[in-house]
Amino acid sequence: MPELPEVETVKRLIEPQIVGRHILQGIALHPQVIAHPGADVFCNALRGQRVQGTDRKGKFLLINLESGDDIVVHLRMTGSLYAAPTDFPLEKHTHVILKLEGDRELRFVDMRRFGRLWLLRRDEEDSFSGITKLGPEPFAAEFNGGYLQDALTNKKRAIKDCLLDQHIVTGIGNIYGDEILFAAKIHPQRPASSLSAEECQRLSELIPQVLLRAIEQNSISPEEYLKEKGRGYRSTPYFKVYGKRGQPCPTCGEPLCRVIVAGRSSIYCPSCQK
Numbered sequence: 623m624p625e626l627p628e629v630e631t632v633k634r635l636i637e638p639q640i641v642g643r644h645i646l647q648g649i650a651l652h653p654q655v656i657a658h659p660g661a662d663v664f665c666n667a668l669r670g671q672r673v674q675g676t677d678r679k680g681k682f683l684l685i686n687l688e689s690g691d692d693i694v695v696h697l698r699m700t701g702s703l704y705a706a707p708t709d710f711p712l713e714k715h716t717h718v719i720l721k722l723e724g725d726r727e728l729r730f731v732d733m734r735r736f737g738r739l740w741l742l743r744r745d746e747e748d749s750f751s752g753i754t755k756l757g758p759e760p761f762a763a764e765f766n767g768g769y770l771q772d773a774l775t776n777k778k779r780a781i782k783d784c785l786l787d788q789h790i791v792t793g794i795g796n797i798y799g800d801e802i803l804f805a806a807k808i809h810p811q812r813p814a815s816s817l818s819a820e821e822c823q824r825l826s827e828l829i830p831q832v833l834l835r836a837i838e839q840n841s842i843s844p845e846e847y848l849k850e851k852g853r854g855y856r857s858t859p860y861f862k863v864y865g866k867r868g869q870p871c872p873t874c875g876e877p878l879c880r881v882i883v884a885g886r887s888s889i890y891c892p893s894c895q896k
């Protein structure tokens with residue numbers, strides 16, 4: 623699933639290709655991926671609107687329109703979003719197309735069809751997408767050791783589970799949860815409330831560091847991105863522990879172990895992570 627670094631990568635890639643362009647037409651090939659409002663209303667409302675910018679909140683990507691309306695996108699498991707020339711071959715699982723001026727179009731493709739789009743009108747209260755329930759961004763000043771310590775007090779759940787809780791901090795999923803806890807030398811099953819003030823501080827500094835590094839490593843050219851049809855940008859070769867069960871720990875050489883935390887597979891080093 624795309625996590626914060628991947629959504630940020632998508633945002634940075636598509637922004638220069640769509641900003642300033644008018645939307646000529648919205649086409650919903652599979653209306654069920656449009657969560658709000660209905661697909662017809664969604665498409666009609668977009669016609670003639672001009673793209674002003676893009677934004678990201680956690681794993682949500684926002685396309686800001688000059689009218690004050692926002693298109694909100696969540697890629698979920700297998701969604702991808704890319705701008706293409708209109709004559710670029712259409713993929714099988716293309717669900718939504720926004721035709722833009724200048725013979726370009728923005729395409730939303732999703733094999734498993736869990737991804738969703740919303741259109742929020744200016745002044746419309748967002749009770750739909752879930753964005754308003756998100757905790758702080760890892761890069762926000764309010765996200766610091768003190769905040770994290772407060773947020774984890776009385777949490778008997780495993781720290782890995784808490785890192786994936788979008789109310790505590792937004793943007794982290796299973797992959798970067800493993801990478802962050804390895805960097806912090808904290809065992810994924812530790813009860814969150816057992817973390818010391820020093821560990822909370824360290825974690826609050828490492829979370830943005832690990833995510834930023836991944837954003838840098840994800841970086842690909844718009845040409846490569848299009849060739850891969852909005853996929854293939856994840857910094858897989860750079861993962862230190864995720865997906866590497868049984869392989870030697872990059873720090874101490876011990877074989878990495880796997881444990882299930884809150885129903886999710888977690889990879890960790892039994893010797894480095896206490």
Ligand SMILES: [Zn+2]
Pocket residue numbers: 871872873874875876891892893894895
């Ligand atoms: Zn180790």
